[in-house]
Amino acid sequence: MQHTYVLTLSCQDRSGIVHAVSGFLLERGGNIEEAAQYNDHATGLFFLRIQFTCNQVTEEDLRLGLKLFAEPFAMLWSLHPLAAPMKTVIFVSKDGHCLNDLMFRWKSGLLRLDIRAIVSNHREFYQLAAGYNVPFHHIPMTAATKAQGEAKQLEIIRNEGAELVVLARYMQILSNDLCRELSGKAINIHHSFLPSFKGAKPYYQAHDRGVKLIGATAHYVTADLDEGPIIEQDVARVDHTDGVEDLTALGRDTESQVLARAVKWHSEHRVLVNGHKTVVFK
Template identity: 75%
Template sequence: MTTHTYVLNLSCPDRKGLVHAVSGFLLDNEANIEEAAQFNDHTTGLFFMRVQFDVPTVSTASLRTALEAFAQPFSMSWSLHDALTPVKTVVLVSREGHCLNDLLFRWKSGLLPIDIRAIISNHRDFYQLAASYNVPFHHIAVTAATKAHAEERQYEIIQDEGAELVVLARYMQILSDDFSRKLAGRAINIHHSFLPSFKGAKPYYQAHEKGVKLIGATAHYVTADLDEGPIIEQDVARAFHSDTVEDLTARGRDTESQVLARAVKWHSEHRILLNGQKTVIFR
């Protein structure tokens, strides 16, 4: 029998019997559960669940209609994803290419379930790298005078490519409030510090001045508040008293690449649910 694999993410006010209700709904629709995880947030009183399941081939529209009817009595927010379809992705980058290079390599190696449709940059540095992976490269210069127009063009490309995910892979421009809102829930930024420490520009310089013994990197969703979005993943590397800023920067690049790759992987596998200013991640 031909089957199709989906991921269902949901959240709603917590109450007894939710796991039973969800599994019963899937059983009634001839689904076979492959993976399931849930979390009860006792602070907010919310219930979160991720279920991956196989179901005999049916139209996605009819499955969504059934889910709408099921979810309504529970005041349930939900999303349904095709588990086997790579997530269409657009990457923004400036002049630091280590995260971009890492994402491209992992993508082509089959390690990330994404489909990189375009690379957008405010510099020309990586057009040859993009060409080597046969990815369209768009150079859009950004100045204070052209920022609004540049973001309009960037958003056109993102929409034209049908991008479900936008990755800011060391894109060193602050997005406007309007652009941030348009990308809400589907834009991931990598910040080269262990937030909430050392926000904003030159965090490695700030860390060096403070003499910290650990430096870090943080992947988070983009919001209108600079470096304040829900955190997805973080990691650290050891710093020593003899380190220069250049030493910290070089060591931090590996951490940034790994943290961003994990965040992109979890997002594209539909493992992340937003919980206010926090995230629930079913790894």
């Protein structure tokens, strides 16, 4: 039986990296099915994603071999069995369009996820969760209960073994501690084409400025509000006849599509963080 894996890595660029990685896989009976690389000339970093099959050695042997192989290159690397869906927890507040979209795509087989729980500071979507047979956790959030609430959230994430947390219009600011805990594995959808119109009510801000384009941004969560590495963005054209309601409706569609693409690429291990930016191997 062939086992398929995804190997991602980054290191300082030097000649012979691709040759060395290919040779490492060949020695273990690996067959490369898909490969993409990027040389960042500004930073001197090299990024590589390889999808390969291998049945001559175990995953454990691959990991042990990669650990030794990567040391001379000072590589940051990760290995993932492609068949394993990514365990995911979704956070949501009162706007459910992104949540609905993700759940439908997941059940339709369009996202390689294992959605383990939905967490919300409101009760609105407990029936939606029940319809998909996904546990729903209502954790109210106030300034006085934020620390206890986040402790419960983190307990759920750890108990479910979540590799990804999706903030599907979760309208609470995560603490710095929780942001650090979720570094590199929490994706937020911002209902604005960042860096424009940060904070609350961006469609009102956009309408007030008479914009001709509105958009959405999916990015990794960091302690710097709405400034994490951007994964995906998109825009839609509007004009002077569109009111705030029109912008909001069009924006919701854009948000859902942008978030779904970002989640898909992350779950397929196509996104590598490059400082304040990302490398996305589509």
